[in-house]
Amino acid sequence: DKVIPLFSPQCGECRICKHPESNYCSQSDLLMPRGTLREGTSRFSCKGKPIHNFISTSTFSQYTVVDDIAVAKIDGASPLDKVCLIGCGFSTGYGSAVKVAK
Secondary structure (H helix, E strand, C coil): CCEEECCCCCCCCCHHHHCCCCCCCCCCCCCCCCCCCCCCCCCEEECCEEECCCCCCCCCCCCCCCCHHHEEECCCCCCHHHHHHHCHHHHHHHHHHHHHCC
């Protein structure tokens, strides 16, 4: 599947995710990042030591493993050079303009 990594994961099930004006999932570790997947593991290592991720995404790496709640599936026919723009940058700008500034 083609996916876009989400800076702010969304489980879609918790009270906060279901609130119409919130997007800070209770399963997110943004306030206290651990550098691991939700179950506490890291999938990569170097010289026997675990490599931790950056805020659950590590999108500046060639490969990454993220939790399922930290990605949004997109249409398989979508051109990646275009849809990459709708990740964090678009949602932050759009959300700020439409939801906050109105």
